[in-house]
Structures are given as structure tokens and as C-alpha cells.
Amino acid sequence: MTKQEKKENPLAGLRVIGTVTMIPMVMVAGLMVGYFFGSWVDKTWQTGYWGKIILSFLGVVAGFKQTVRLIREVMKENNGNTKST
Secondary structure, eight states: OOHHHHHHOTTHHHHHHHHHHHHHHHHHHHHHHHHHHHHHHHHHHTOTTHHHHHHHHHHHHHHHHHHHHHHHHHHHHHHHHSOOO
């Protein structure tokens, strides 16, 4: 990395750390939203436990999808910052 590249984006490392730190939060948030919305569905329509199972699974899938997107974003930023001139 040249001095000019360091001057262009001095906080790039912190941005990557912040983005990577979001990954566990995204995974947990997807599961929690799915579980609580599934509980509401179960209570509202008396579906037993199927609402919790299905919507929790969908929450995990959504969290995984968001995690993959975050990882791709970090990799794209990192590749842009490490190109040699």
C-alpha cells in the first residue's frame, strides 16, 4: 500500500472491523425476529409450534443471506484497498 492510498482512506481498517463485528448480531437478530413472529403466528392462528419452527428457520436463512452479503462487501472493499500500483 502506498502513502497516497493510506491518505485516501485512513479508516478503512476500522470500517472492515465494524462490518465483521455485525455478522454475529445479524445471525442472532434473524433468529430472534423469526422466533417471536412465529410465536405471534402460533398464538393468533393456533398452529401449535409450526409457526415458530418455520419462521425461525426463515430467520436463520435471512441472517445467513445477510452474512454472505456482508462478507462479500468486506472482501470487495479489502480487494480495492490492497491493489498494488
